[in-house]
Amino acid sequence: MDDGGYAGVGLRVSDSEREPVLELLKEAYAEGRLEHDEFEMRMHLAMTAKTRADLAAVASDLGRPGLQALPGKAVEQAPDGEDRMWAALAHGSGVAPLIVPALVIMLLGGQRSAYVRRQAAEAVNFQLTLLLVTIVTFGLGGVLYAVTWIVAAIAAVFALGGQDFRYPWILRLIR
Structure with missing residues (x-):
């Protein structure tokens, strides 16, 4: 917060x-x-x-x-077009199982906008949760990656609209 x-x-x-x-x-x-x-x-x-x-x-x-x-x-300003685009990119990076793009956006874009930081942190937490599930289930959790692109795409659409998106059932390790 x-x-x-x-x-x-x-x-x-x-x-x-x-x-x-x-x-x-x-x-x-x-x-x-x-x-x-x-x-x-x-x-x-x-x-x-x-x-x-x-x-x-x-x-x-x-x-x-x-x-x-x-x-x-x-008092937080409403996100402008650039903020919404960066937030959507952070969420959209969830289509491929990579934490790095969302983490970079969180660290760099988050200095510019609280909205970008909050949404990129949510995307990083999503990716970390998927990674942990995959490790704990000895790779079987990797099947989740096949369907997570749908959730990542939905989150990106929310971010483009300037709305906050919270993934359900994830660990929020980064705030």
């Missing part, structure tokens, strides 16, 4: 972490994006928030491009 550089959204929040959220709420109220009752409720929730996740929920719909991350979770 990408947490925007904050270690643990369940960690307790400090007063200094509340300040940017309180300022954002005041600005939103001044701009007319919040009504008075909602402003007061959100201010109360921000002042009494115990965790970073609680605090992030108070202002999650008020973020602006200049405000990258409220404590808790970064």
Whole structure:
């Protein structure tokens, strides 16, 4: 899970972490994006928030491009065409039983986009699971490779559409 550089959204929040959220709420109220009752409720929730996740929920719909991350979770941009293409390539590499292409995409493309990293990691986990099954069954699991290209193709189509895809029944060793 990408947490925007904050270690643990369940960690307790400090007063200094509340300040940017309180300022954002005041600005939103001044701009007319919040009504008075909602402003007061959100201010109360921000002042009494115990965790970073609680605090992030108070202002999650008020973020602006200049405000990258409220404590808790970064606001992720929608994947663009290039991100979707790299994610689809990572999944599509599952057609051939090779981990390397998806791993390279995860390591290089993942620095550019959280979406690419997440989808490439899913593809790597899929490939690792298939490899482990093949090893544990002394090669008999290799029969799975004959049908996994269908699942990899479906995942690639999801990625091209900008949607997250999670393979069922795999080990998620890489996050």
